[in-house]
Amino acid sequence: MRRNSNSRNARSESSIGAFDIVNGILAALLIILGSLVSWTMLKYDFLNFRGINYAIIGVIFAAIVLSVFLIIKKRAKIFNVIMLVIMNIVLIFSYMQFRTAIGLFDSLNSNATISEYTMNVVVLKNDKAEKLADLKDATVSAPVSSDGENINKLMKEIRDKEKQSLNLSESKNYFSAYDELTAGTARAMVLNSSFEDLITSQHQDFKDKTKVIYSYKITKTVNTKVKQNAGDVFNIYVSGIDTYGPVSSVSRSDVNIIMTVNKKTGKILLTTTPRDSYVKIADGGNNQYDKLTHAGLYGVDSSIHTLENIYGIKIDYYARLNFTSFLKLIDTVGGIDVYNDQAFISHVGKKEFQPGLLHMNSDMALSFVRERYGLTGGDHDRGKNQEKVITAIIKKLTSKEGLANYQSVIKELNQSIQTNMPIETAMGLANEQLSSGKDYNVTSQALTGTGSMGLPSYAMPGAQLYMMQIDEQSLAEVTANIKDVLEGK
Numbered sequence: 001m002r003r004n005s006n007s008r009n010a011r012s013e014s015s016i017g018a019f020d021i022v023n024g025i026l027a028a029l030l031i032i033l034g035s036l037v038s039w040t041m042l043k044y045d046f047l048n049f050r051g052i053n054y055a056i057i058g059v060i061f062a063a064i065v066l067s068v069f070l071i072i073k074k075r076a077k078i079f080n081v082i083m084l085v086i087m088n089i090v091l092i093f094s095y096m097q098f099r100t101a102i103g104l105f106d107s108l109n110s111n112a113t114i115s116e117y118t119m120n121v122v123v124l125k126n127d128k129a130e131k132l133a134d135l136k137d138a139t140v141s142a143p144v145s146s147d148g149e150n151i152n153k154l155m156k157e158i159r160d161k162e163k164q165s166l167n168l169s170e171s172k173n174y175f176s177a178y179d180e181l182t183a184g185t186a187r188a189m190v191l192n193s194s195f196e197d198l199i200t201s202q203h204q205d206f207k208d209k210t211k212v213i214y215s216y217k218i219t220k221t222v223n224t225k226v227k228q229n230a231g232d233v234f235n236i237y238v239s240g241i242d243t244y245g246p247v248s249s250v251s252r253s254d255v256n257i258i259m260t261v262n263k264k265t266g267k268i269l270l271t272t273t274p275r276d277s278y279v280k281i282a283d284g285g286n287n288q289y290d291k292l293t294h295a296g297l298y299g300v301d302s303s304i305h306t307l308e309n310i311y312g313i314k315i316d317y318y319a320r321l322n323f324t325s326f327l328k329l330i331d332t333v334g335g336i337d338v339y340n341d342q343a344f345i346s347h348v349g350k351k352e353f354q355p356g357l358l359h360m361n362s363d364m365a366l367s368f369v370r371e372r373y374g375l376t377g378g379d380h381d382r383g384k385n386q387e388k389v390i391t392a393i394i395k396k397l398t399s400k401e402g403l404a405n406y407q408s409v410i411k412e413l414n415q416s417i418q419t420n421m422p423i424e425t426a427m428g429l430a431n432e433q434l435s436s437g438k439d440y441n442v443t444s445q446a447l448t449g450t451g452s453m454g455l456p457s458y459a460m461p462g463a464q465l466y467m468m469q470i471d472e473q474s475l476a477e478v479t480a481n482i483k484d485v486l487e488g489k
Contacts, residue, residue, distance in 0.1 A: 019077040026084035027067045033091040034060040040098045045427040049435035063087050104410045105423035112320070112420040114219050115299045116248045118193040119154040121166070121214040124181065129188070132162055132214050140166045141177040141186035150218055151190055157216045173461055174199060178206070188213075194250040194297050198460055220250075222301050222420075232263040232428075233486050234316040236421065237304050238390065239296065240323045247322045247418050253296035253303050255323060255369075255386050258315065260485045263432045269485045270391060270444040271478055272383040273307060277447060278455055278467040282306045288458035291467055297459060311479050313486075317421040323369065325416035329393060330362040332408045336392035338365075342381070344374035365389050379468075380446065387444040395439055445481055448474040 038057045040046065047053045063083065070080045121140070123129050129138075142151050151168075159165055169186055171177040177189040178199055191199075200206045240255025241247070253275070260269040275293035282305035284298025295303040304315050330336050338358050345352050346367040353368060360368065369389050375381035397409065433440060449468040457465050 019081065020071065020074070023067065023071050023077060023080050023084065026081065026088060027064070027071060029088050030060075030067060030084055030091070031064055033088055033095065034064055037091050037095050037098070040095065040102075044098070044102060045424045045431065046098055046101075047431070048427070049431040060087075060091070100410060102423060104414055105421075105426065107414055108417060108419050109422070111248055111418040112318070113222055114248055115222055115250050117150055117218040117220065117250050119150055119216045119218060120191045120193060120212045121154075121188055122181070122191050122210045122212055123188045125209055125211050127187065127211075129213055132158065132164060132166070134213075135166060135188055136164075137167060138187035139169045139185070140188040140190060141171045141180040142168045142190035143171045143173045143177060144168060145170065146173055147192055150192055153218050154190065154216050158214070162214075173459075175202065175460060175462065178203065182209070194252075195459070197252065198294075198297075202460075202463055220299060222299060233261065233488075234425070235260050235313055235482075235486075237300075237307060237315045237318040239300055239303055239318065239320045240326075240386065241296065241320065247320060247325075247416060250299060251296055252293040253300075254293060255383075255390075256292055256303065256307065257387065257390065258307060258311070258313075258482065260482050261429070262485050262488055263428060265485075265488050266432070266440055267485050268394070268440045268442045269481060270387050270442065271311075271482060272387050272444065272446040273310065274379055274383050274447060274449075274468050276379055276451070276466055276468040277449065278469050279306060279310055281458060282309060285458055289456065290458040290460075291465065294457070294459040310475070311482060313479075313482060317419065317425070319417055319419040319421065321417040323366075325412070327362045327365050327369075327389075328416065329397070329409060329412045330360065330365050332412050333393075333396040333405060335359050335361050336365065336389065336396055338368070338385075338388045338392050340368075341384075342376055344371060346371040347373055360389075378451075379466075380448065383446050384444070387446070391442045391444060394442060399433075399439065445478055447471075447478050 038060060041048075041053045041056065047056065067080055067084055070076050121132065121135075123135075129135055144151050155166065155168075166188075168190070169180070171180060171186075171189075174189075174191060174195045175198075177186070177191070180186040181189045196206070203209075236259040238255065238257040238259055239253045240257075241249075241251045241253060256273045256275060258271040258273070260271065261267075273292055275291065277292040278289055279292050280287050281290045281292075281295045281298070281302060283302040285295060285302060285306070292303075292306065295306045300318055300320050304318055308315055336359070338360055340353050340355055340358050343352075343354050348370045349363065349367040351364060351367045358364075369382070369386045371385070372379045372382040375385075377384075447470060449470040451466060451468050453464055453466060455465070455467045455469075457463055457467075
């Protein structure tokens with residue numbers, strides 16, 4: 001009998017020891033995960049509304065204290081195991097979600113520091129030249145005086161990698177270089193790919209008549225200084241490009257919107273500056289007059305500084321988006337509702353738009369924002385439509401429905417946008433909306449002016465381009481409205 005009793009006691013002690021070990025390991029894991037999740041929430045401002053983050057931290061701390069108490073007192077061992085397993089699973093899942101969001105912004109912020117150019121050596125389609133060696137002693141037209149930095153980088157790459165040099169002939173600009181190529185005074189030309197669309201706009205057969213025999217990609221660091229956190233009031237420059245390929249590729253900026261945010265008042269003001277606005281282009285534009293869209297040719301920092309000079313404000317962050325891929329977000333959040341002012345049929349997709357409230361998917365929205373020829377106010381009305389779509393997307397993304405689909409949203413954002421906005425600022429916007437339970441009050445305005453032809457263009461000298469001369473009264477009103485939101489009025 002004693003042997004059986006001793007055997008049962010031994011097994012019982014062995015069983016108890018196993019539970020103690022398991023609970024000890026799980027409790028240690030809870031302490032590590034709890035500390036990691038708590039630190040992440042506080043550092044990156046996750047769930048910082050209505051005291052939710054502190055409540056979660058309190059629950060974690062209470063669970064740690066309770067589990068340690070039960071281990072020390074050797075009580076409720078099975079309950080403790082179950083509690084610890086559940087808590088650790090929840091914390092692992094939560095931390096993985098936090099890391100997904102952090103990883104997204106790390107990627108977006110990393111991409112925001114660079115702009116990419118592709119420098120090409122181009123010949124006529126019927127030319128027998130297939131490589132640089134075939135251009136020995138041939139004249140190559142290049143606008144060294146206006147784009148010398150990039151052309152010199154190309155020449156250095158050719159000397160270092162190809163062990164040869166090109167016989168460059170100075171041209172006024174890339175348009176002149178192409179004229180010399182077609183006239184036969186030059187056998188080849190150097191072309192910055194960001195100017196390709198400009199040449200194509202004047203010579204629609206450009207791509208059909210030419211071929212590229214050498215390419216070199218240049219990565220340039222964006223020099224715009226970034227605030228880690230601008231606080232409750234700030235300006236965001238939204239630059240919309242409509243090109244295929246990486247969003248980091250340098251191109252014209254077709255959409256130019258300043259998003260003025262005041263979290264305290266819950267107001268967001270969207271200010272559109274039409275792409276054809278005739279303004280002094282900063283940085284690479286040498287402070288010369290040109291249409292605003294051409295500022296994008298010199299990098300996003302040129303567009304930022306140009307807009308800062310126009311309105312006398314400081315732009316804290318920027319978001320540069322590929323409009324075609326960005327609009328895919330619309331399908332992710334279940335479509336958007338946009339009020340249309342006028343009936344028209346789009347040239348893109350031949351879609352018919354009637355006045356009134358319209359529910360749009362991404363395909364319909366793309367046709368909507370691209371159209372200008374069928375609109376009464378032309379490009380001015382297109383700017384308004386772009387504002388409407390972006391406003392609708394913002395409202396959807398900051399709604400509970402949008403936040404619930406954040407995993408899918410993150411995937412789309414990573415492919416379509418680059419921004420220098422830190423994750424803390426983005427989380428602050430979401431927290432403010434969740435705290436109030438109300439959508440941001442989003443309003444919009446647009447700079448107006450008078451259209452004209454024949455004004456000189458720095459990027460396209462000699463070309464007959466449509467420009468919008470800014471109305472001074474409109475500029476004063478728009479500037480005042482921006483400052484009112486910034487000041488909380």
